[in-house]
Amino acid sequence: MSGADLSRLSLNTATVKHADLRTAVDAAASAGYGAVGLWRDRVQEVGAERAARIVAEAGLRVSSLCRGGFLTAADDAGVEAALDDNRRAIDEAATVGTRELVFVVGGLSGSSPGGPPGAATDRDLVATRSRVADRLAELAPFAEARGVRIALEPLHPVFAADRAVISTLAQALDLAAPFAPGAVGVVVDTYHVWWDPELRAGVARAGREGRLACYQVCDWILPLASDALLSRGHVGDGYVDFAAVTTWVADAGYRGDVEVEIFNETVWDAPVAATVATVAERWERHVAPHLAPSPGAGMRLLDAPGERP
Amino acid sequence: MSGADLSRLSLNTATVKHADLRTAVDAAASAGYGAVGLWRDRVQEVGAERAARIVAEAGLRVSSLCRGGFLTAADDAGVEAALDDNRRAIDEAATVGTRELVFVVGGLSGSSPGGPPGAATDRDLVATRSRVADRLAELAPFAEARGVRIALEPLHPVFAADRAVISTLAQALDLAAPFAPGAVGVVVDTYHVWWDPELRAGVARAGREGRLACYQVCDWILPLASDALLSRGHVGDGYVDFAAVTTWVADAGYRGDVEVEIFNETVWDAPVAATVATVAERWERHVAPHLAPSPGAGMRLLDAPGERP
Numbered sequence: 136m137s138g139a140d141l142s143r144l145s146l147n148t149a150t151v152k153h154a155d156l157r158t159a160v161d162a163a164a165s166a167g168y169g170a171v172g173l174w175r176d177r178v179q180e181v182g183a184e185r186a187a188r189i190v191a192e193a194g195l196r197v198s199s200l201c202r203g204g205f206l207t208a209a210d211d212a213g214v215e216a217a218l219d220d221n222r223r224a225i226d227e228a229a230t231v232g233t234r235e236l237v238f239v240v241g242g243l244s245g246s247s248p249g250g251p252p253g254a255a256t257d258r259d260l261v262a263t264r265s266r267v268a269d270r271l272a273e274l275a276p277f278a279e280a281r282g283v284r285i286a287l288e289p290l291h292p293v294f295a296a297d298r299a300v301i302s303t304l305a306q307a308l309d310l311a312a313p314f315a316p317g318a319v320g321v322v323v324d325t326y327h328v329w330w331d332p333e334l335r336a337g338v339a340r341a342g343r344e345g346r347l348a349c350y351q352v353c354d355w356i357l358p359l360a361s362d363a364l365l366s367r368g369h370v371g372d373g374y375v376d377f378a379a380v381t382t383w384v385a386d387a388g389y390r391g392d393v394e395v396e397i398f399n400e401t402v403w404d405a406p407v408a409a410t411v412a413t414v415a416e417r418w419e420r421h422v423a424p425h426l427a428p429s430p431g432a433g434m435r436l437l438d439a440p441g442e443r444p
Numbered sequence: 445m446s447g448a449d450l451s452r453l454s455l456n457t458a459t460v461k462h463a464d465l466r467t468a469v470d471a472a473a474s475a476g477y478g479a480v481g482l483w484r485d486r487v488q489e490v491g492a493e494r495a496a497r498i499v500a501e502a503g504l505r506v507s508s509l510c511r512g513g514f515l516t517a518a519d520d521a522g523v524e525a526a527l528d529d530n531r532r533a534i535d536e537a538a539t540v541g542t543r544e545l546v547f548v549v550g551g552l553s554g555s556s557p558g559g560p561p562g563a564a565t566d567r568d569l570v571a572t573r574s575r576v577a578d579r580l581a582e583l584a585p586f587a588e589a590r591g592v593r594i595a596l597e598p599l600h601p602v603f604a605a606d607r608a609v610i611s612t613l614a615q616a617l618d619l620a621a622p623f624a625p626g627a628v629g630v631v632v633d634t635y636h637v638w639w640d641p642e643l644r645a646g647v648a649r650a651g652r653e654g655r656l657a658c659y660q661v662c663d664w665i666l667p668l669a670s671d672a673l674l675s676r677g678h679v680g681d682g683y684v685d686f687a688a689v690t691t692w693v694a695d696a697g698y699r700g701d702v703e704v705e706i707f708n709e710t711v712w713d714a715p716v717a718a719t720v721a722t723v724a725e726r727w728e729r730h731v732a733p734h735l736a737p738s739p740g741a742g743m744r745l746l747d748a749p750g751e752r753p
Contacts, residue, residue, distance in 0.1 A: 138598060249667050251682075258685040264641065293602045295639035296666060296683040306641040330604035332573065332615040357605060358558050359672055373560075374552060376567040376606040 139419045143426065145170035145198040146274050147351070147396035150408055152403045156181055156401045157189055160410045164193040170392040172351075173231060175224060181232035190231070197233040198351060198392035199286065199322075199349050200224065206270040207241035207263050207300060207399055214270070217241075229281040229315045235348045240267045241265065242297040249297060249362060258387045261298050267311055271319060271337050279318040286348035287311055288322035291330075293363050300421030304328055304337030311346055324396070326355055329375045335383050342387025352377065352422055358399070367394050368399045370417035381425035382440050386432035393422060448728045452735065454479035454507040456660070457486045460719055461712045465490055465527030466498055473502040479701040481508045481660075484533060492539035499540070500616035506542035507701035508595065508631075508658050509533065515573050515579040516609060517552035523579070524611060526550075530583050538590040544657045545587065545712060546595050546631055549576045551606040558606060558671060572609050577619055590625040595657035596620055597631035600639075602672050613637055618656055629657030632693060633705070635676050637663055638684045644692050651696025659693050660703045661686065663733055669709070676706045679726035682724045688735035695741035701732060 146163040148156065148171060156177040163171050169176045172189060178186045178200070186356030190197055203224035206217040222240075228236040240441070243263055245255035257263065271285065278285050285308040290299035300383050304321060311319040321341050328334055341347040360366040368379060402410055455472040457480060459463065465486040472480050476626075480499060487495045487509070499506055510671040512533035515526040551557070552572055554564035566572065580594065587594050596616040599608035610616050613630060620628040630650050637643055650656040663682030670677040679686060702722045711719055 231576070246666075246683065251666055259688070260639070260681055260685055261644075261688065291601060292639040292670070293672075296664060302639050303642060309641075316527070327653075329600040330569070330611050332611060355605060358670075359602070361670065363602075363666075363668055363672075374555065374567055376569055379568070379570065380546065402559055431683070 139415070141167040141415055141418070142169035143392050144415065144418050145169045145392040145394040146411060146414065147201065147394045148174045148261075149201065150395055150397045150414065152398075154407050156186055156405060158281075160195060162353050162407045163398070164195055166411045166415055168195065168411075168415070170196040170198040172201060172394040172396065173197055173233075174201045177229060178227055178231055183227045185302050185389045187231045189190035192383050196392065199237050200228040200231060200233050201236040201237040201396075202239050202288075202379055203285070204238040204299075205241040205245050207266055207267065209244045209257060211245070217270065218273060222277055225274070225278045225281055225283045228283045234282060234284050236245070236283050237288050237349060237361075238414050239288055239290060239299050240301050242295065242300060244298045245303055249364075258302060259339070260295075263271055267300060268313075271310060271314065275314045275318045279315065284317060284320045286320045288324060290343065291327040298364075303333065304341065305333055307342055308337065308344065308346065309346075316345035318336070318439045320346040322349040322351060323380075324351040324353075325346065325377065325380055326351075327351050329355055329380060334380065337361045337385045338380075338383040342389065347384070347387055349394065350389055350391065351396045352381075352418075352427045353395060353397045360436065365398045365400055367399050369397065369413055370395065370421050377421040378425050381422050382429060384410045385426050385428045388428070426438045448724070448732070450476040450724055450727070451478035452701050453477045453642045453724065453727050454481050454505075454703040455703040455720060456481035456510065456703045457483045457571040458510065459706045459711065459723065460716045463716045466519045467494055467606060467716060469498055469502045469504060471716045473504055475720045477504065477720075477724070479505040479512060479703075481705065482506055484536060487536055487540055487600045491533075491538045497542045506540050506604050506703065507703050508544040508546050508707075509537040509540060509542050511548050512594070513547040513595075513608075514550040516553050516575055518553045518566060520573065522553075526579065528591040533689055534583070534587045534590055534592045537592045538595045538689050543591060543594050544592050544595045544629070546597050546658060548597055548599060548608050549610050551604065551609060555606045556600055558673075561605075561746040562568040564571065569604075569609060576609060577622075580619060580623065584623045586628045586736055588624065593626060593629045593657055595629045597633060598636055600636040605751070607673075612640055612642065613640055613650065614707075616652065617646065617649055617655065620653075625654035629655040631658040631660060632656065632689075633660040633662075634684045634686065634689055635660075638664055638689060643689065647689075647696045651698065651734055656693070656696055656698045658703065659698055659700065660705045662704060662726075676708050678711065678722055679704065679730050680707065686730040687734050690731050691738060694737045697737070702727070702735070
């Protein structure tokens with residue numbers, strides 16, 4: 136243990152996929168982390184109320200619940216099922232004690248993750264994106280009434296067909312725009328957005344609009360895993376410029392927890408304590424030094440319209 | 445043979461990777477194609493002047509030469525080597541008789557395609573993109589003097605680390621903006637840009653600005669091949685909405701050849717005649733019906749500033 140300040144570091148439970156909730160929470164707390172990000176599977180195993188107690192008794196915060204979404208269905212039954220599941224996710228977020236519910240909105244209707252298009256696949260991306268806006272209008276009031284924010288996560292365009300038709304931060308912000316900043320926000324996950332030439336502007340806009348709900352870090356590594364979803368690497372192992380992106384996020388006024396969320400078979404096979412130590416070490420080296428806003432950034436933020444304190 | 449009008453269909457030689465130039469050209473001409481897109485390896489095997497004769501004697505046009513670029517090096521020797529190679533590519537384009545030289549600009553300096561980052565990898569994406577602008581300023585006058593246009597190709601963000609730091613059409617247009625439309629244009633390749641929420645606006649802008657240099661079609665298929673570069677499928681086999689994108693391209697005023705460029709081991713292993721027939725059949729079904737501009741699109745184009753006839 137280095138004794139560094141890890142109070143803004145959050146362990147997303149997906150990073151230690153094979154650990155149950157208590158094991159993950161205890162490992163994060165022992166290492167000095169300030170928070171955990173919870174996946175719904177780990178919450179549902181013990182129930183949301185008990186999950187809340189496990190985290191609170193360890194002295195941690197819940198930085199986010201992952202995940203709602205998958206609401207691109209075009210048929211009535213699919214729409215109703217998605218709305219029902221997302222209302223449950225919103226209630227779970229409120230119960231575990233987080234304001235931020237991460238939304239991965241889903242791919243083209245009829246697509247199956249990672250598989251070839253089926254006969255029923257709808258290739259109309261414009262219409263699919265429009266349905267996402269419709270579903271948000273139905274869910275946002277329900278979330279807002281429970282003190283939960285829908286945090287729209289743009290996914291890397293490699294997942295546009297089968298997992299998320301939101302591909303850029305600007306697009307997520309446009310979809311969030313009709314709603315209050317407390318009802319619909321956005322996620323910045325370095326793996327998904329690092330390549331975006333408009334990223335700096337998008338992060339600044341998210342800050343100005345008060346919608347920067349969650350900052351997640353992990354690296355883009357090559358070669359891609361056979362399942363691209365599992366190609367996420369430890370911070371520092373790949374191509375992401377964490378100094379730049381973290382500075383932009385800090386300058387946009389983000390003062391929340393920073394989640395480390397890594398899907399990677401090799402990481403999952405490592406002992407939990409080793410993973411938690413590596414995550415902390417990489418965070419100290421590549422992320423923490425850049426979390427203080429640049430001189431003048433706060434002034435610029437306060438000058439900008441629409442910011443929140 | 446269906447007897448359909450294939451006069452705007454162009455066979456990119458990469459689609460029949462294992463065929464030499466004459467075999468590819470003869471297959472395209474026999475099937476009734478109007479053009480071929482040439483890769484430099486096939487041109488260099490016979491020499492640019494002889495390549496020009498082979499295509500002309502078959503009665504075809506050269507829709508583009510692929511490819512220049514890879515100019516993101518940060519060191520003096522790397523910069524000079526890139527400039528030298530690109531000047532040769534510009535001369536080859538002029539000699540084979542095409543106006544359009546496709547540019548894949550290269551990835552992060554020090555990265556190797558598909559491999560892990562090395563110690564020398566520069567993760568500063570902003571600076572890398574800035575170097576692309578500098579190299580364009582050095583090459584554009586040379587190209588323009590030879591009647592060749594540098595056609596910037598945005599590549600799918602899955603290739604941002606190791607192959608092309610131009611990831612969107614808007615970014616390509618911003619990089620092209622300082623130069624005359626006849627000196628620097630852009631490529632729309634469905635595989636690379638289909639996911640972009642700003643694609644329709646970008647295609648329209650490319651048309652207004654007179655920079656729509658090349659339209660290439662192939663499909664986004666899943667699961668990804670182990671080398672993502674080889675995950676391109678025949679039109680209709682994947683997730684791309686060719687009706688929508690082709691209509692946008694037609695409405696933007698594009699009247700040039702449409703290249704089919706497929707990197708795919710299975711396609712490469714098929715007999716050349718079979719591939720050429722499949723390409724033609726898919727083109728007739730999914731692309732050709734949408735190449736006529738929508739009613740009023742021409743009027744809108746003529747109303748817009750900066751268009752070319």
